[in-house]
Amino acid sequence: xxxxxxxxxxxxxxxxxxxxxxxxxxxxxxxxxxxxxxxxxxxxxxxxxxxxxxxxxxxxxxxxxxxxxxxxxxxxxxxxxxxxxxxxxxxxxxxxxxxxxxxxxxxxxxxxxxxxxxxxxxxxxxxxxxxxxxxxxxxxxxxxxxxxxxxxxxxxxxxxxxxxxxxxxxxxxxxxxxxxxxxxxxxxxxxxxxxxxxxxxxxxxxxxxxxxxxxxxxxxxxxxxxxxxxxxxxxxxxxxxxxxxxxxxxxxxxxxxxxxxxxxxxxxxxxxxxxxxxxxxxxxxxxxxxxxxxxxxxxxxxxxxxxxxxxxxxxxxxxxxxxxxxxxxxxxxxxxxxxxxxxxxxxxxxxxxxxxxxxxxxxxxxxxxxxxxxxxxxxxxxxxxxxxxxxxxxxxxxxxxxxxxxxxxxxxxxxxxxxxxxxxxxxxxxxxxxxxxxxxxxxxxxxxxxxxxxxxxxxxxxxxxxxxxxxxxxxxxxxxxxxxxxxxxxxxxxxxxxxxxxxxxxxxxxxxxxxxxxxxxxxxxxxxxxxxxxxxxxxxxxxxxxxxxxxxxxxxxxxxxxxxxxxxxxxxxxxxxxxxxxxxxxxxxxxxx
Numbered sequence: 394x395x396x397x398x399x400x401x402x403x404x405x406x407x408x409x410x411x412x413x414x415x416x417x418x419x420x421x422x423x424x425x426x427x428x429x430x431x432x433x434x435x436x437x438x439x440x441x442x443x444x445x446x447x448x449x450x451x452x453x454x455x456x457x458x459x460x461x462x463x464x465x466x467x468x469x470x471x472x473x474x475x476x477x478x479x480x481x482x483x484x485x486x487x488x489x490x491x492x493x494x495x496x497x498x499x500x501x502x503x504x505x506x507x508x509x510x511x512x513x514x515x516x517x518x519x520x521x522x523x524x525x526x527x528x529x530x531x532x533x534x535x536x537x538x539x540x541x542x543x544x545x546x547x548x549x550x551x552x553x554x555x556x557x558x559x560x561x562x563x564x565x566x567x568x569x570x571x572x573x574x575x576x577x578x579x580x581x582x583x584x585x586x587x588x589x590x591x592x593x594x595x596x597x598x599x600x601x602x603x604x605x606x607x608x609x610x611x612x613x614x615x616x617x618x619x620x621x622x623x624x625x626x627x628x629x630x631x632x633x634x635x636x637x638x639x640x641x642x643x644x645x646x647x648x649x650x651x652x653x654x655x656x657x658x659x660x661x662x663x664x665x666x667x668x669x670x671x672x673x674x675x676x677x678x679x680x681x682x683x684x685x686x687x688x689x690x691x692x693x694x695x696x697x698x699x700x701x702x703x704x705x706x707x708x709x710x711x712x713x714x715x716x717x718x719x720x721x722x723x724x725x726x727x728x729x730x731x732x733x734x735x736x737x738x739x740x741x742x743x744x745x746x747x748x749x750x751x752x753x754x755x756x757x758x759x760x761x762x763x764x765x766x767x768x769x770x771x772x773x774x775x776x777x778x779x780x781x782x783x784x785x786x787x788x789x790x791x792x793x794x795x796x797x798x799x800x801x802x803x804x805x806x807x808x809x810x811x812x813x814x815x816x817x818x819x820x821x822x823x824x825x826x827x828x829x830x831x832x833x834x835x836x837x838x839x840x841x842x843x844x845x846x847x848x849x850x851x852x853x854x855x856x857x858x859x860x861x862x863x864x865x866x867x868x869x870x871x872x873x874x875x876x877x878x879x880x881x882x883x884x885x886x887x888x889x890x891x892x893x894x895x896x897x898x899x900x901x902x903x904x905x906x907x908x909x910x911x912x913x914x915x916x917x918x919x920x921x922x923x924x925x926x927x928x929x930x931x932x933x934x935x936x937x938x939x940x941x942x943x944x945x946x947x948x949x950x951x952x953x954x955x956x957x958x959x960x961x962x963x964x965x966x967x968x969x970x971x972x973x974x975x976x977x978x979x980x981x982x983x984x985x986x
Contacts, residue, residue, distance in 0.1 A: 400576030401434040409471075424449045424472025438464045439478055505670050509546065513674055516544035520678065524685055534567035537682065541652065542569055544678075545671045548654040549615065550578040553623065554585050556646045566648070580651045581618060588620035588649050594672050595620055598665075617668055618653035621675045623683060650679055702771055718787040719846065721836025726785035726848055727797040727828065727876070728856040729770070731761045731804060733778040734823040734864065753818045754778050760807050760819070768800040769793070771835075773847050779860075783848045786835035794830050794879050795887050798911055801826045801870050802889050805913070823869070827859025828911070830875040858899040859908060862982070866894055867956035870911040877909040888914055892926045894957060896937050900982040910957060920952055929957065937978035941965045 399417055401407060407416040412427035419425050429447040433440040443451045443459045450457035452470040463469065465480035507513055523536040538551040545551075552568035563585040568578045587595045596619040652675060656667070733754065758780055762772045765782035769790070773781035782800065784793035804824060811819035833850030859871040872891070880887050890912040898905040915923055932947025945965050948958040964980065 400579075401432060401439060402577055402579060403434045403436060405434065407432040407434075419471075419474060422472040422474045425474065429471060435462075438462045441469060505666070505673050507670055507674070508667070512546075513544050516540060517678075520681065524682060531567065533682070533686075535569070537650075537678070538567060538569040541650065541675060541678065542571055544674055545652060545654065547656055547667070548652050548671070550651075550653045552578050552580055552651040553648055554580045554620065554651040555648050556582075556585060556589065560646065563651075565651070578651075578653065580620075584618060584620050585649060585651065588622060589647050592622060594622070594676060596668060596672065598668065615653045616655040618651065619668070619672055619675075621650045621652075621672065621679050623648040623650050623679050650675055702766070719837040721834055721838070722786075723832060723834050724786050724789060725793075725831070726783045726833045726835055726852065727794045727830045728833070728848060728853050729765065729782040729784075729797050729801055729826060729828045730853075730856040730860040731780045731782070731801070731824055731826045732860050733757055734825050753822070757808075757819055757822050757824075761804055761824075764800045764803040764807065767803065768796040770797065770800055771846055771848075774845065781848075781853075783833075783835060786848070794876055795883075797828055797830075798872065798876065798880070798887065798889060801828055801911055802913060805869055806917075825860050825863035826870045826911075827856045827861070827863065827872075828870070828876060829853075829855040829859060829873040830879070831855070831873075855899070855902070858902060862897070862899065862908065865982070866908075866910075866960050868894065868910040871908050872911050874907045874909070877907070890914060890923070890926060892957065893930050893933055895933070895960070896979050898979055898981045900984055905979045921955055925951055925955070932958075933961070936961055936965070939972035939976050939978070941968070941970050941972050945970055 408428050409415060409417040409419060409425075409430045409432055410428040411418070411420045411422070411425050413420075415428060417432070419429075426444070426447045426449070428444055429449075430444060430451060431440075431442040433442070439462070441451065441453075441458070441461050441463055449472060452458070453461055453463070453467065458469075461469075463478050465478055468475055468477040470476070519540060523540055524533070526532070526536070534553045538553065541551045542548055548571070550568060550570045552565040554563055554565050556562070557564050561582070563580040563582040565578060565580055570576070570578060581597065584595060584597050596617065598617040652671065757778070761780040762782070765772050765780070768784075769792075770782040770784045771786065773783065782797070784790070784797045790796075804826065808819060808822060808824050811817040811822070814820060829852045831850070831852035833848050833852045835846070835848040837846050855873060859873065863869060863871050871894070877891050877893065880889075880891050892910045892912055894908055894910050896905060896907050912918065912921065912926065915921075928947050928950050932944045935941070935944035935947060944961065948962050948965075951958045
């Protein structure tokens with residue numbers, strides 16, 4: 394007489410041992426190791442492999458074996474336990490002609506009253522704890538299956554199911570049986586497919602009287618099964634996929650709750666009212682859990698997007714996060730590239746306290762990104778000790794270019810305050826900023842689990858080149874000619890000032906441009922007056938025109954602490970204040986700063 398029956402499904406691997414982590418737990422025999430053998434079902438038998446850590450032998454026909462293919466009718470012995478192999482046919486549902494799909498009237502379902510309402514209420518009382526304590530999806534599936542088994546009296550098995558990647562076979566991501574000895578639950582592919590196609594609960598019922606193959610149904614042991622849509626999607630990389638699903642055939646598609654059970658002595662028609670009550674109970678739980686899962690997902694997405702987007706942009710995306718706005722597209726953007734000057738040197742000087750340096754760099758990056766977000770920008774990836782921000786996507790605005798300039802001015806001001814505060818962790822940090830405006834492609838990239846936003850195109854490269862050139866031109870903020878023209882066109886709309894510095898061909902680029910410095914208003918930087926800026930630009934024009942002696946006089950009228958004159962003065966000095974014969978007004982950078 395068999396004390397226990399366990400169903401083995403083809404294509405899966407079962408560990409046999411005393412450990413509770415084993416698929417086949419044999420905890421009554423001390424001669425069996427925690428993990429003793431592997432069983433691999435195949436169409437023509439079962440492959441048995443004795444594991445290396447097994448203390449005692451596996452006997453087949455009285456002989457110890459390490460590996461063998463067992464045929465139906467054979468047996469093996471470990472310790473005092475005998476295991477026999479029998480071939481059976483397993484399915485939740487019998488042949489097609491024995492299955493009846495039970496119609497569900499939604500209005501009728503709403504009017505159903507539970508005969509065991511007190512029991513179901515008691516089960517529902519534990520639902521908040523189930524949701525609260527389910528840190529990952531797999532934990533939720535385990536607790537949810539057990540909760541449904543407790544609340545559905547005649548259910549013999551509950552599973553979270555989906556279709557495999559080929560969409561030809563139903564798979565269980567997790568399952569629970571009321572009695573462990575009943576073996577694994579094999580969900581009906583046809584039932585799961587019908588549920589996914591119809592997007593609603595589908596019920597299949599049958600009984601012994603209508604079954605043309607009685608042994609088939611008796612072995613399955615079920616009189617009914619139904620499938621209820623659950624959460625939106627399953628992925629092979631989901632933490633929910635565990636050993637109960639086929640490792641080489643993970644789920645891919647909508648999830649559903651699969652419930653199967655039996656009603657001894659009752660026909661399917663007699664059970665319709667009770668099955669409808671069970672369906673109503675399952676749909677109620679599925680709706681609550683699905684809603685909370687969707688809310689969690691929205692909160693997770695919002696939390697992830699909050700680091701990239703300012704509040705106005707998040708508000709435009711809406712409560713449901715209309716991520717279609719985030720799809721990559723070509724648009725006009727203003728790109729800001731901000732870097733810490735001298736970081737490499739500081740890393741060498743503070744080699745004994747790199748952790749402290751990293752903390753200060755993180756604080757510096759936080760200052761940069763906070764100002765980018767404050768002025769409505771989007772933050773891209775950090776690049777070492779540099780931050781990238783851009784405006785004009787996902788929402789375009791006429792103020793976007795000016796807001797980028799405002800963010801740059803604010804970053805400069807914050808670091809200036811830190812330098813003026815003794816003991817401030819950012820006191821010895823300086824920044825360099827480059828800003829450019831033009832066409833680019835911006836949008837989200839990444840996986841479903843981890844979304845990032847980025848921007849790429851020539852304008853991004855230009856912003857990076859401008860940031861590098863600030864070191865050569867001895868100014869903190871450089872902008873391109875597009876932004877210079879925009880600010881000069883609307884002088885009253887921007888708080889800062891601009892000063893043209895140089896007609897330059899950046900290293901590695903094909904087109905030259907006039908670069909300008911972004912200067913704080915005269916009220917914030919009174920030592921550099923508007924007349925100083927005008928005189929400098931007169932000197933620049935003389936320099937471009939090849940009139941270098943006149944350019945020299947204008948440049949030397951600048952305040953002594955204004956280092957913007959240094960680069961032009963050096964160029965003039967190197968050529969003895971005389972423009973070269975082939976001079977075209979353009980300085981060609983020979984290397985990247």
